[in-house]
Amino acid sequence: MANLPMVFVTDWKLIKQHFIKEGGNFVGRPEFPINMEIRKGAYGIIESFGDRWIQQRRFTLHILRDFGLGKNLMEEKVLTEVTSMIERLKLMKNDVDMQSIFDSSVGSIINSLLFGYRFDETNMAEFLELKGRMNKHFKLAAEPIGGLVGMYPWLGRLPYFSGYKNVIMDNWAGLLKFFRRQAEEKLSTIDYDSDEYSDYVEAFLKERKKHEHEPGYGGFEMEQLDSVCFDLWVAGMETTSNTLYWSLLYVLLNPKVLEKVYEELDSKIGTDRIITTSDRPQLNYINATINESQRLANLLPMNLSRTTTVDVEIGGYRIPKDTVITPQISSADSPGNPELRPSSPGCRIPECRLRPKSGFQRVGSAHRRTVQKDDGAPDRGEILD
Numbered sequence: 001m002a003n004l005p006m007v008f009v010t011d012w013k014l015i016k017q018h019f020i021k022e023g024g025n026f027v028g029r030p031e032f033p034i035n036m037e038i039r040k041g042a043y044g045i046i047e048s049f050g051d052r053w054i055q056q057r058r059f060t061l062h063i064l065r066d067f068g069l070g071k072n073l074m075e076e077k078v079l080t081e082v083t084s085m086i087e088r089l090k091l092m093k094n095d096v097d098m099q100s101i102f103d104s105s106v107g108s109i110i111n112s113l114l115f116g117y118r119f120d121e122t123n124m125a126e127f128l129e130l131k132g133r134m135n136k137h138f139k140l141a142a143e144p145i146g147g148l149v150g151m152y153p154w155l156g157r158l159p160y161f162s163g164y165k166n167v168i169m170d171n172w173a174g175l176l177k178f179f180r181r182q183a184e185e186k187l188s189t190i191d192y193d194s195d196e197y198s199d200y201v202e203a204f205l206k207e208r209k210k211h212e213h214e215p216g217y218g219g220f221e222m223e224q225l226d227s228v229c230f231d232l233w234v235a236g237m238e239t240t241s242n243t244l245y246w247s248l249l250y251v252l253l254n255p256k257v258l259e260k261v262y263e264e265l266d267s268k269i270g271t272d273r274i275i276t277t278s279d280r281p282q283l284n285y286i287n288a289t290i291n292e293s294q295r296l297a298n299l300l301p302m303n304l305s306r307t308t309t310v311d312v313e314i315g316g317y318r319i320p321k322d323t324v325i326t327p328q329i330s331s332a333d334s335p336g337n338p339e340l341r342p343s344s345p346g347c348r349i350p351e352c353r354l355r356p357k358s359g360f361q362r363v364g365s366a367h368r369r370t371v372q373k374d375d376g377a378p379d380r381g382e383i384l385d
């Protein structure tokens with residue numbers, strides 16, 4: 001990566017052995033100077049490292065899990081969107097653009113989890129503005145010139161590159177400013193006498209208050225909040241919306257699978273009510289279809305980079321401290337991997353996923369958990385990935 005040597009680990013056994021069992025050795029991150037400049041430091045989750053990463057990841061998982069407990073705020077927000085999406089679809093006759101529908105529905109859920117409100121016709125312009133900036137962000141970052149300016153921000157002082165760097169910075173800063181404005185509005189009405197919270201920002205601000213006498217608010221600085229909002233928006237929005245879109249396309253292209261999905265829905269749910277999370281253990285075929293669509297779509301083909309925090313040895317190779325390293329899960333979870341698909345390597349239909357222990361493999365560090373989703377078994381592990 002530019003002038004940084006980078007190691008990819010693509011063997012499932014090695015990923016498991018090192019990134020799960022010795023996860024603490026991989027909690028560093030390479031720093032992208034332009035990102036640090038915009039974020040004002042290694043804030044957030046996606047680009048933080050070490051103790052901050054562990055603390056903030058744990059806090060975020062805790063809050064998001066909490067939304068799934070008790071009155072299940074998470075499910076409530078999702079079902080509100082599903083109901084609204086179905087109503088909108090009923091009114092449409094031709095030219096249904098499912099990508100936009102998924103985008104705005106998922107955007108609403110994430111915004112509601114973060115700030116407590118969804119998007120409808122009264123504030124759709126705000127969603128479109130956010131989405132436009134996100135799209136621009138990804139586009140700019142993926143261009144070769146974006147990569148160059150990202151790695152060497154001093155290029156931004158040269159005539160040709162300066163305009164480009166300004167566009168990247170202004171676009172991203174616009175998003176951070178939007179998130180800060182939301183947080184400040186919340187601050188003006190927050191009730192610190194109550195421990196309750198109904199969205200992520202409120203939970204963060206209440207936690208910040210508890211740390212107000214510690215240096216840097218104990219890791220709960222406003223810059224951290226700006227960045228984590230950005231991370232949850234970018235990491236949650238496109239991934240989920242595109243997963244839905246790809247799943248729809250794969251199922252449409254496989255009429256036999258679609259037929260079985262309908263059969264399962266008819267027999268297990270019927271037509272007079274909406275599906276809820278509690279139906280999940282009964283929907284083996286649908287779970288398998290979703291898993292297989294996710295594997296095929298391979299939405300994030302390159303995992304996030306880490307750096308080694310000590311010298312390590314992987315597969316007989318010595319890798320020094322501070323080396324950029326990536327566990328490449330997509331190459332491990334390929335149809336040809338006999339370890340993950342013992343009796344049917346290469347099988348590409350959901351039935352392959354119906355056998356116990358044939359679900360997703362997810363990888364984390366010592367501070368994460370690996371989740372094996374078997375048929376319909378509740379995924380009690382990660383919420384974030």
Ligand code: HEM
Nearest residue numbers: 045046057231232235236239240243299300303304384385
């Ligand atoms: C189908 C939907 C999703 C897919 C396929 C997906 C996939 C992934 C993958 C592959 C990673 C990289 C893991 C790594 O290399 O360490 C990741 C990280 C992450 N995802 Fe997701 N994700 C999805 C939904 C979400 C949602 C809904 C959120 C939050 C609202 C989210 C938040 C994050 C965050 C914060 C990280 C960084 C974790 C870390 O660095 O520790 N993701 N996701």
